[in-house]
Amino acid sequence: MPELTSILSLAAIGAIAGFINIMAGGGSALTMPALIFLGLDAATANGTNRIAILLQSIVAVITFKKGKYSQFKLSIKMAFMTLPGGIIGAWAAVTISQELFKILLGLVMIGVVASMLIPRKSTTFESPKTNPQWTIYIAMLAIGFYGGFMQAGVGFFLMAAMHYILRITLVRINMHKVFIVLLYTIPALSIFIYFGNVDFSLGIALAIGNATGGWLAVRLQIRKGDKIIRHVLIAAILIMAAKLLGIF
Numbered sequence: 001m002p003e004l005t006s007i008l009s010l011a012a013i014g015a016i017a018g019f020i021n022i023m024a025g026g027g028s029a030l031t032m033p034a035l036i037f038l039g040l041d042a043a044t045a046n047g048t049n050r051i052a053i054l055l056q057s058i059v060a061v062i063t064f065k066k067g068k069y070s071q072f073k074l075s076i077k078m079a080f081m082t083l084p085g086g087i088i089g090a091w092a093a094v095t096i097s098q099e100l101f102k103i104l105l106g107l108v109m110i111g112v113v114a115s116m117l118i119p120r121k122s123t124t125f126e127s128p129k130t131n132p133q134w135t136i137y138i139a140m141l142a143i144g145f146y147g148g149f150m151q152a153g154v155g156f157f158l159m160a161a162m163h164y165i166l167r168i169t170l171v172r173i174n175m176h177k178v179f180i181v182l183l184y185t186i187p188a189l190s191i192f193i194y195f196g197n198v199d200f201s202l203g204i205a206l207a208i209g210n211a212t213g214g215w216l217a218v219r220l221q222i223r224k225g226d227k228i229i230r231h232v233l234i235a236a237i238l239i240m241a242a243k244l245l246g247i248f
Contacts, residue, residue, distance in 0.1 A: 007205040014209020018056045022217035025155020047192030051203030056210035057182035067222040069175045079183035082144025086184030089148025090191040136165045148188040170229040
């Protein structure tokens with residue numbers, strides 16, 4: 001049984017990560033190292049993190065709905081595009097060697113930061129295209145695989161795909177994003193549980209924090225709109241870059 005200080009610290013980290021995840025992405029870059037620091041191997045940290053992602057996503061979807069932000073028909077359509085990739089990705093994550101997974105995790109963290117630093121032209125489109133381009137199907141399948149395999153930074157890829165292919169505003173992107181992540185996380189978490197790669201005590205503590213941070217993030221987005229999301233994106237870039245550079 002984890003110590004109380006570990007549980008409280010993990011919940012606090014989870015709150016920050018949940019806020020970042022819902023606003024932008026990359027919160028798992030905080031929670032994964034925290035779980036490993038508490039003694040979990042990389043594969044179990046990866047699986048345990050999914051409990052927090054699941055609860056965080058449930059809370060976010062409900063909060064968006066209460067704030068009159070929902071478009072379930074399109075959310076469900078895109079979410080089902082990610083399912084095959086999510087299942088295959090999670091299966092791959094629990095079957096590869098620990099050494100290879102650690103190397104891939106490190107490379108992905110660097111790649112996530114690099115992708116965040118690429119300048120992008122902002123747009124203010126209010127509604128999605130009626131018929132999504134065929135590229136969205138390929139993008140969602142690939143993102144589903146990555147999300148099932150790694151999760152860390154998947155929010156950035158989802159935001160980029162929807163922003164540039166469907167051309168919708170950031171708040172609505174996040175509205176769809178949380179539903180997509182919720183759906184593919186269910187089979188992904190089931191696979192990690194089946195292979196014994198989940199620590200429920202730490203996972204529940206982390207989930208409480210993530211859900212709290214996620215709830216706050218949705219409330220702020222509904223009130224402040226795209227502007228607050230852009231600010232958090234910048235903050236997320238700085239935090240991840242500083243961490244990878246060993247500044248803290």
